Amino acid sequence: MSVEGNKATARRYYEDVLNKGEIDLLDELAVPGYETHDPLPGQRTGLVGLKDRVTMLRTGLAPTFTIEDMIAEGDKVVVRWRNNGSMVGEFLGMPANGKSFSIPGIDIYRLENGKLAEHWHVVDALGQAQQIGLIPSGADA
Template sequence: MSSTITTEQRNSELARRFYAELVTGPHPELLEEFVAEDAVDEASGGTGGREDFRAHLAWIAESVGGVTATAVDTVAEGDRVVVFWRIEGVHKGDLFGVPATGRRFAGHSVSTITFRDGKVVRYRVLPDRLGIIQQLGALG
């Protein structure tokens, strides 16, 4: 039996670690380990590079206290991984236009992460904004 790990398995494990080690906390000191210098974080709306990821992590830290981000499932093909993940924490700052409520919430997101040489080069996320906003009591 072969113990060779495939590119897909390696990238899926990196994606899981991305959420567990980098986003949970968050831990921006791990950016160089996980993110290529020329990476693009499409969620940040920036111009590219690790600083966009740093800004995204800072926004999470300002918005969500005690954040836990967990990859629930992954689907990988080649250099791309689709991650179904869950975020949990306390709403402590502006989140999707809703001022801090102090409420606990849990939300689901789907992300696409592209890897090159074991590092993230492109990140795209589709969060369940409506579900989160409802939990924060911002809708009717």
């Protein structure tokens, strides 16, 4: 698939799957052997694991991702994003508390034949954990 086609696949993942919750669309957007290099606790492997991840994020954090930059070359797509959400359900063993967060992140995807195949993730996990109350912030410590 073309670089532009790969970017379109990544965009659909954020806009339709993560933001709108169209999890079944992952059957079309990702390969069965999808590999993530930073799984969430309890996340299985493969395509079912990607569905686990999306379900955990959507039910626990009600995320809204805004794509700020997207760069692609060959079989790789890099997405720089901002995620705004609220802790509306259990996440990583912590019950819902309604606290909001806004965090930046960068994802790198490798695609095979226009489908998501591999994923690397860099996110402000400390900032998110502080904002949703998983750990105290510097002011609260």
